[in-house]
Amino acid sequence: MSRMLDMINVRKIFSKGTANEKMALDRVNFSMDEADFVTVIGGNGAGKSTILNAIAGLFFVDSGKIIIDGHDVTKLPEHKRAKYIGRVFQDPRMGTATNMSIEENLAMALRRGQKRGLKKGITHDEKDKFRTYLEELDLGLENRMSEKAGLLSGGQRQAVTLIMATMTKPKLLLLDEHTAALDPKTAKKVLDLTRKIVAEDKLTALMVTHNMRDAIKYGNRLMMMHNGNVLLDLKEEKKKNLEVGDLLMMFEKASGQDMSNDRVLLS
Amino acid sequence: MKLSIIIGAFSQGLMWSILALGVFITYKILDFADLTTEGAYPLGAAVAASGIIAGMNPFLATFLAMICGMAAGFVTGFLNTKLKIPPLLSGILAMTGLYSVNLRIMGKANIPLLKVSTLITFVTGLGIKNNIAVIIVGLVSVSIVIAILTWFLSTEKGYALRATGDNMSMIRALGVNTNGMVILGLSIGNGLVSLSGGIMAQYNGYADIGMGTGTIVIGLASVIIGEVLFGSSSILRSLISVVFGSIIYRIIIAVVLAKGLVPTDVKLLSSVLLAVCLSLPLFKEKISALTDTLHSAKKVKARKAGEQNA
Numbered sequence: 001m002s003r004m005l006d007m008i009n010v011r012k013i014f015s016k017g018t019a020n021e022k023m024a025l026d027r028v029n030f031s032m033d034e035a036d037f038v039t040v041i042g043g044n045g046a047g048k049s050t051i052l053n054a055i056a057g058l059f060f061v062d063s064g065k066i067i068i069d070g071h072d073v074t075k076l077p078e079h080k081r082a083k084y085i086g087r088v089f090q091d092p093r094m095g096t097a098t099n100m101s102i103e104e105n106l107a108m109a110l111r112r113g114q115k116r117g118l119k120k121g122i123t124h125d126e127k128d129k130f131r132t133y134l135e136e137l138d139l140g141l142e143n144r145m146s147e148k149a150g151l152l153s154g155g156q157r158q159a160v161t162l163i164m165a166t167m168t169k170p171k172l173l174l175l176d177e178h179t180a181a182l183d184p185k186t187a188k189k190v191l192d193l194t195r196k197i198v199a200e201d202k203l204t205a206l207m208v209t210h211n212m213r214d215a216i217k218y219g220n221r222l223m224m225m226h227n228g229n230v231l232l233d234l235k236e237e238k239k240k241n242l243e244v245g246d247l248l249m250m251f252e253k254a255s256g257q258d259m260s261n262d263r264v265l266l267s
Numbered sequence: 268m269k270l271s272i273i274i275g276a277f278s279q280g281l282m283w284s285i286l287a288l289g290v291f292i293t294y295k296i297l298d299f300a301d302l303t304t305e306g307a308y309p310l311g312a313a314v315a316a317s318g319i320i321a322g323m324n325p326f327l328a329t330f331l332a333m334i335c336g337m338a339a340g341f342v343t344g345f346l347n348t349k350l351k352i353p354p355l356l357s358g359i360l361a362m363t364g365l366y367s368v369n370l371r372i373m374g375k376a377n378i379p380l381l382k383v384s385t386l387i388t389f390v391t392g393l394g395i396k397n398n399i400a401v402i403i404v405g406l407v408s409v410s411i412v413i414a415i416l417t418w419f420l421s422t423e424k425g426y427a428l429r430a431t432g433d434n435m436s437m438i439r440a441l442g443v444n445t446n447g448m449v450i451l452g453l454s455i456g457n458g459l460v461s462l463s464g465g466i467m468a469q470y471n472g473y474a475d476i477g478m479g480t481g482t483i484v485i486g487l488a489s490v491i492i493g494e495v496l497f498g499s500s501s502i503l504r505s506l507i508s509v510v511f512g513s514i515i516y517r518i519i520i521a522v523v524l525a526k527g528l529v530p531t532d533v534k535l536l537s538s539v540l541l542a543v544c545l546s547l548p549l550f551k552e553k554i555s556a557l558t559d560t561l562h563s564a565k566k567v568k569a570r571k572a573g574e575q576n577a
Binding site: 056077078079080082083085087089093094095096097098099100104107108109111112113114116117118119120121122164 | 419421422423424425426427429430433434436437438439440441442443444445
């Protein structure tokens with residue numbers, strides 16, 4: 001099994017030298033193997049989303065190295081890392097261009113990380129391909145391909161964004177609380193779809209969630225973050241029979257802190 | 268109302284619509300309120316007029332005007348993306364700087380274009396009457412511009428440009444250098460604005476240093492009037508709407524002038540018109556909310572009346 005991601009001593013301080021200085025990532029070390037599906041939990045400000053943003057390149061880290069599939073991307077700007085990374089965001093509006101049609105959005109995603117020239121933005125063959133993808137979603141979107149993405153509901157948009165992120169198999173799929181803005185029923189649908197796609201395409205995925213049950217239910221590995229550090233990293237066997245209570249106890253033991261402050265956020 | 272006034276407004280609207288198409292690219296596609304327009308429009312006029320006076324072929328001079336406008340847009344884009352200056356300020360800087368540049372190019376505040384060959388005289392030279400020639404020049408240039416824009420906006424790069432204005436973080440996550448797209452969009456937009464200025468100088472028969480004042484308002488008003496009246500369901504539809512918007516704007520101005528408005532008050536009228544257009548969505552909301560309450564009030568009344576009868 002090959003290595004897909006290496007985070008080596010990654011460090012990031014926000015607002016350095018001001019009163020608001022915050023250690024967002026404090027020498028984070030972890031690796032992911034191919035086809036790992038890691039769920040990440042942690043309280044507010046623990047550094048969950050910061051990890052994803054550091055990998056995606058929304059900012060440069062202060063020190064340390066980020067290596068994706070053997071490529072050192074530490075110094076690469078966001079748009080140059082895009083060829084390795086598929087992303088789904090927390091806010092459903094973030095994932096699609098609202099004034100462009102569903103098929104146009106998909107066509108742009110199909111060219112992720114490629115040079116864009118003066119060829120047609122979308123071809124007939126591609127439209128057929130998109131129709132098959134959308135049919136699989138079973139949301140009736142295959143008949144609405146030329147409608148603007150802005151007309152879709154939050155759940156539909158996340159489903160489309162998920163397809164966009166995974167259509168050209170990314171080295172790494174980053175999911176940043178991508179069901180947090182959805183109602184519980186839709187959230188479950190999108191999560192199950194996520195699991196299906198990740199399993200079928202054998203994707204390497206990193207999913208941030210604030211729902212402990214989801215973190216336990218999905219994926220083969222669970223990481224808990226606290227104060228910019230990876231506090232717990234539970235793999236296959238250890239994760240399998242985990243329950244929310246166990247997780248809380250482990251957290252208290254590892255951090256030396258009571259979970260009560262964060263409990264609400266993590267439940 | 269004389270027909271000749273309407274025809275004049277129509278042909279002017281056609282030429283202004285190229286400016287409006289440029290504003291459409293920057294404001295609607297790129298979501299960038301770009302004041303460079305006010306400098307790029309006289310820049311185009313200055314380049315075309317100076318070129319023609321110096322004996323240049325009018326087609327070449329007009330083309331050169333467009334290239335210079337693209338350079339102006341490039342500068343604004345550079346200020347915004349590389350030097351991180353906010354959009355409005357970047358535009359103001361470019362516009363202010365262009366005033367001096369334009370004076371340098373022209374050498375004086377006004378260049379008359381009399382008894383020289385222009386795009387218009389080229390067409391009249393074919394034996395066509397002047398007022399028809401003007402419309403031909405306008406129609407041909409607008410058609411070419413719309414054809415090229417429609418094609419470009421449906422290419423891979425065109426998609427990336429549209430997405431940059433629509434959802435910058437999304438298209439960056441898909442691997443597009445959005446800084447480059449902003450610069451490209453501003454270059455295209457201001458190239459069109461200068462092209463419009465270059466053609467307009469030949470239509471008016473002069474280039475003037477002050478002709479840029481208020482052009483952004485005219486451009487925006489045309490774009491918004493077009494969108495409200497004629498829709499924007501597809502790219503081609505949006506572009507054609509802009510042209511119609513521009514013509515209607517010119518007709519409105521021509522009508523109020525014919526009704527006795529003092530020409531110096533036209534800019535005030537333009538601003539008021541644009542303010543009304545920009546606030547239309549708000550009024551629409553208010554009106555629909557009002558009708559909703561009226562409806563429900565009526566229903567309550569009807570129900571009460573029904574209860575009393577029973």
